[in-house]
Every structure is written in C-alpha cells, then in structure tokens.
Amino acid sequence: MPMRSLSVNLDHIATIREARKTNYPSITTAAGICEVAGADGITLHLREDRRHIKDRDLEIIREITLLPLTLEMAPTDEMLEIALKNKPDAVTLVPERRMEITTEGGLDLTKNQDKIKFIIDSLKKNHIKVCLFLEPIKEQIQIAKELNADAVEIHTGRYANLFDRFNPSKYEEELNRIKESAVFGKNIGLQMNAGHGIHYHNVRPLAKIEELSEFSIGHSIVSRSIFVGLERAIREMAELIRNP
Ligand code: PXP
Numbered sequence: 001m002p003m004r005s006l007s008v009n010l011d012h013i014a015t016i017r018e019a020r021k022t023n024y025p026s027i028t029t030a031a032g033i034c035e036v037a038g039a040d041g042i043t044l045h046l047r048e049d050r051r052h053i054k055d056r057d058l059e060i061i062r063e064i065t066l067l068p069l070t071l072e073m074a075p076t077d078e079m080l081e082i083a084l085k086n087k088p089d090a091v092t093l094v095p096e097r098r099m100e101i102t103t104e105g106g107l108d109l110t111k112n113q114d115k116i117k118f119i120i121d122s123l124k125k126n127h128i129k130v131c132l133f134l135e136p137i138k139e140q141i142q143i144a145k146e147l148n149a150d151a152v153e154i155h156t157g158r159y160a161n162l163f164d165r166f167n168p169s170k171y172e173e174e175l176n177r178i179k180e181s182a183v184f185g186k187n188i189g190l191q192m193n194a195g196h197g198i199h200y201h202n203v204r205p206l207a208k209i210e211e212l213s214e215f216s217i218g219h220s221i222v223s224r225s226i227f228v229g230l231e232r233a234i235r236e237m238a239e240l241i242r243n244p
Contacts, residue, residue, distance in 0.1 A: 009043040010044055013025050027060070034230075039234050044072065073093065093107060116132075132153070164202075204244045
C-alpha cells in the first residue's frame with residue numbers, strides 16, 4: 001500500500017439501485033472500475049436494515065475483487081457471523097442507529113467493552129484486520145489500543161460539516177483535534193485512518209496529516225461520478241490524497 005491510500009465506499013451505487021429495486025447500477029462493474037482507476041481498496045457497509053448493500057453484494061464482491069475489501073459493520077453477533085463467513089481483509093466496527101441517515105458518530109468504547117473485545121478477538125483469530133471508527137478523542141483511541149484493535153478510523157463528519165458551513169476557526173480547531181489524535185494513535189502503534197463526509201474540497205488539509213494512512217470515501221465520489229464518470233472521480237480523489 002502507498003503511504004496514503006483510498007478505499008472507495010460503494011454503498012451509494014447500491015443506494016441508487018435500491019431507489020428503484022432494479023439490478024443496476026451494477027456494484028460488480030463499480031468494483032472493476034475501482035481497480036482500473038487505481039483505488040487501493042473497496043469498502044462496503046452492510047447495515048442491519050440492508051438499506052443499500054445486501055448480503056449478496058458482499059459475497060459477490062468478496063469473490064471478484066482483487067483489491068483489499070473492508071466491511072463496515074455494527075458490533076453485533078449477526079454481523080460477526082457474516083464477517084467470519086465472508087472473510088473481508090478488514091472490518092471497521094461502527095455504531096448504528098436505525099433511523100439515522102448515515103453514521104452519526106464514533107463508537108463509545110467506554111461502553112460495551114466486553115462485547116467489542118470479543119468481536120475484535122474473533123475477527124483477529126480469523127486473520128481479519130480490525131479498525132474502530134472513533135471520534136478524535138485520545139481517551140477513546142487509547143482504549144482501542146488496549147482492546148487490541150489494529151487501526152482506528154477517525155470520524156471526520158464534524159470537520160466536514162464545519163467546513164461546509166464555512167466556519168474557518170471552528171473547522172481548523174476540529175482539524176487540529178484530528179491531527180493530534182492521529183499523532184497520538186500512531187505513536188501508540190495504531191494505523192490511523194479517516195472517513196466520513198470527505199469530499200474534493202475538504203480533503204487536502206486532512207491528506208496533509210502524515211500520520212493518516214487510509215481514507216474511506218464514498219458519497220462524494222459517487223456524486224461526482226454522475227458528471228465525470230466513476231473512473232475519473234476515483235482518479236481525481238486518489239490524486240488529491242496522494243499529492244495534497
Ligand atoms: N467511514 C465510515 C465508518 C462510514 O460509516 C462511512 C459511511 O458509510 C464512510 C466512511 C464513508 O462516508 P462518505 O460516504 O461520507 O464518504
């Protein structure tokens with residue numbers, strides 16, 4: 001993997017398909033384009049309500065892609081079973097609330113530690129790398145290390161919202177929180193990733209943080225693909241990440 005990598009989240013290809021319950025646009029074609037465009041990985045979020053990605057999508061993508069596959073999932077028994085069956089290269093554990101439009105925050109590792117530890121151990125025993133989706137809070141990142149996670153994905157949603165409201169002092173403050181968390185996590189031996197709400201205009205300051213390794217990006221890439229095509233949308237984002 002290059003120093004900074006891009007894992008393309010394909011959930012919203014499936015969102016468009018599910019809007020009409022058709023069999024297009026094809027998630028497998030999208031996965032092929034990710035490879036052609038030089039993405040470093042593919043991410044799918046199998047939500048408990050299956051609103052976009054379905055179990056079958058995960059099975060097919062697992063079979064056909066040559067890229068490292070990350071499964072985003074809630075820390076539940078059902079999802080653990082699915083992960084162990086499909087064996088993605090990595091799992092990112094995320095909190096999930098049924099009514100949310102999208103993931104609204106990081107896991108709270110001060111709660112449910114036994115359950116999360118059990119899931120981390122089960123995945124790692126099966127050679128699946130484990131990443132925890134967390135707010136940029138050092139105490140949470142420290143607990144991730146103690147629970148033996150391999151990586152942390154910092155939730156960049158708040159940063160993205162502040163950026164879009166054009167609130168420079170506030171978004172710089174949040175950017176600093178992300179930077180300090182990334183440095184802290186890397187120093188204690190975690191791979192530090194970032195994701196959520198990242199788009200073509202707010203990605204540069206994040207990509208300049210040397211401690212961040214992987215960027216998990218979906219909505220903005222699929223949105224841009226409407227105008228420029230998926231291959232170009234991925235190439236443009238990968239370029240911004242690799243050369244910020
Ligand atoms: N990372 C995590 C943990 C997520 O839940 C999501 C959304 O599914 C993403 C990254 C991608 O976010 P976006 O679609 O806003 O790029």
